[in-house]
Amino acid sequence: MTRDQIFEFFRRLAEDNPAPETELEYGNAYQLVVAVALSAQATDVGVNKATRRLFAQVETPEQMLALGEDGLKAHIKTIGLFNSKAKNVIALSRMLVEEYGSEVPDRREDLVRLPGVGRKTANVVLNCWFGQETFAVDTHILRVGNRTGLASGKTPEQVEAKLEKRVPAPFRLGAHHWLILHGRYVCKARTPECWRCPVVDLCSFRKKVLEPPPSRRKAAG
Secondary structure (H helix, E strand, O other): OOHHHHHHHHHHHHHHOOOOOOOOOOOOHHHHHHHHHHOOOOOHHHHHHHHHHHHHHOOOHHHHHHHHHHHHHHHHOOOOOHHHHHHHHHHHHHHHHHHOOOOOOOOHHHHOOOOOOOHHHHHHHHHHOOOOOOOOOOHHHHHHHHHHOOOOOOOHHHHHHHHHHHOOHHHOOOHHHHHHHHHHHOOOOOOOOHHHOOOHHHOOOOOOOOOOOHHHHHHHO
């Protein structure tokens, strides 16, 4: 994509959704860290179902430590990899208490020290809570970046670096939300819904699906 095309790409996504947000539910920075850590290889819907009761009971790392690993597992057992995730959440909660005064740090280098918190999780926290212009590249953004020609790369790090260079100033804070939502609901993995895509003419994907499948046409009719 050219610079002008990239600007128009985000302008249209912003027009459709002026204030994009994560679909994870949380009440404070600590709950956001936990929710994002739990969301690895899981859906936001599934994480939200598990954390609603958990977050009604647990708002701080101290309360999580009091709940304990077994207590946490009882809340999140419907989430994939819940055993290892519970261990990480307890460990990161302990580190927050012991090393950060129970406060979530606002620097990536500190966040990625927390057990179970990688670069993507750190970028989500920095963006959603601290308002920093970061690009949290998940499978949706990796796919959209490569399909559209916006930011190609074989790894999340490569796509993130391209986005860092290419996303224009007015759209940097919301960019990763727009791309995630676009990949989740329009530019889907199996069958991209190009027939209803607001940026289809800017996209360089060669195998565009410009007509909905018969089942979708019948449902719409």
